[in-house]
Structure formats: structure tokens, C-alpha cells
Amino acid sequence: MFTFYLLLVILNVTNGRGYVPEFPIKNNKNNTSKNPKKKQKPRTNLPVLNLGGGADWYYFETNLKLNYFEAFEFCRKNNMNLLSIESKKEEVLIKTHLFNLVPKVTSVWTSGTDLGREGHYIWLSTGQEFSYTNWHPTAVIEPNNYNNSEHCIHMYQYYNAVDTFFWNDHDCKLTYNFVCEIELNCKLCI
Numbered sequence: 001m002f003t004f005y006l007l008l009v010i011l012n013v014t015n016g017r018g019y020v021p022e023f024p025i026k027n028n029k030n031n032t033s034k035n036p037k038k039k040q041k042p043r044t045n046l047p048v049l050n051l052g053g054g055a056d057w058y059y060f061e062t063n064l065k066l067n068y069f070e071a072f073e074f075c076r077k078n079n080m081n082l083l084s085i086e087s088k089k090e091e092v093l094i095k096t097h098l099f100n101l102v103p104k105v106t107s108v109w110t111s112g113t114d115l116g117r118e119g120h121y122i123w124l125s126t127g128q129e130f131s132y133t134n135w136h137p138t139a140v141i142e143p144n145n146y147n148n149s150e151h152c153i154h155m156y157q158y159y160n161a162v163d164t165f166f167w168n169d170h171d172c173k174l175t176y177n178f179v180c181e182i183e184l185n186c187k188l189c190i
């Protein structure tokens with residue numbers, strides 16, 4: 001048997017083109033590089049919602065209340081990211097669904113923060129600066145960095161109407177419900 005294998009190796013080396021290992025890439029049916037649709041499915045065991053029918057899927061955690069960092073950790077552990085709100089269109093989708101969860105849920109963490117530099121707000125999930133904002137417009141002007149200790153952005157219902165979820169900077173250690181998301185077309189997401 002050994003002699004047989006030795007003969008095969010010698011034939012490969014001396015067949016005029018040198019030894020060319022032939023990996024089974026061409027015939028590997030599990031190779032999805034030519035099948036991007038297969039990669040487009042959300043890979044999480046949690047029940048995600050395809051709000052708006054686009055490429056973004058969301059998970060609303062309505063029971064567990066965690067601080068900002070724990071919420072971020074929870075989403076990453078489940079192959080998602082803590083919510084980043086990139087447009088008014090996206091926010092309308094989120095708050096319309098949130099309104100259905102009131103009064104059980106009235107406040108959720110987003111990935112927004114200015115922990116790195118005061119007043120420099122980014123979505124930690126993407127590293128991008130805010131391109132759209134919906135700060136709380138009445139009573140106290142937000143973001144106000146109250147007591148110099150508010151650096152994480154949550155979204156909360158001001159009064160009982162669908163369009164009254166606003167943003168506020170708050171103490172990152174407070175515990176709230178939160179929203180995770182999967183943006184399937186997001187090249188910036190971790």
C-alpha cells in the first residue's frame with residue numbers, strides 16, 4: 001500500500017506541472033461564497049421582527065432590564081447589535097412597535113453614547129456619528145448631561161401617544177429594556 005501511495009506522489013510531482021494540491025473547493029456544496037442570499041439570513045435564536053420588510057431585523061427585549069453595557073453585551077452574545085437609529089424612517093418603525101408594548105415597555109436603550117468625548121455622540125454599534133436625532137424637545141432640553149453623569153442614550157415615551165418617544169442622555173448604569181438589531185446590509189456593523 002505504501003509503495004502505491006509513493007508511486008502516486010511521484011506521478012504528481014513528475015506530471016509536467018509540478019505538485020498542485022487540489023482542494024475540494026469547486027465541488028464543495030457548503031461553500032456559500034457564490035450564494036450571498038444564504039448569508040443574508042439573521043443568525044440568532046431570538047425571535048426577530050422584520051419591521052418595514054427591508055434588510056433590518058429587530059429584537060425587542062420586553063422582560064429583561066439591563067444597564068447600557070449589559071444590554072450591549074446581551075445583543076452581541078446573540079449575534080446582534082444594540083439599536084442604532086440612522087433615520088426618521090427607522091425610528092418610526094421602532095416607536096410604532098414600541099407603542100404596542102406600552103405600558104409594559106416605556107424606555108429602551110439604544111447604542112448611542114458620548115462616553116468617549118462629551119457632546120460627541122456616536123452609535124457604538126457602528127462607530128458613526130448621529131445623522132438623525134430626536135432629542136426630547138420640552139421641559140428640560142436634552143441632552144443635558146445632568147450631574148455630569150449622563151452619557152448613554154435611551155428612548156422613552158413622554159406621554160401616551162405613538163409619536164412621543166424621545167431621546168434622552170441618561171446614566172449608563174440605569175436598567176431599561178432594550179432593542180437589538182441585525183442590519184444585513186450594514187458593512188460598518190461589528
Ligand SMILES: [Ca+2]
Binds near residue numbers: 056083084085
Ligand atoms: Ca439601525
Ligand SMILES: [Ca+2]
Binds near residue numbers: 142143145
Ligand atoms: Ca438627560
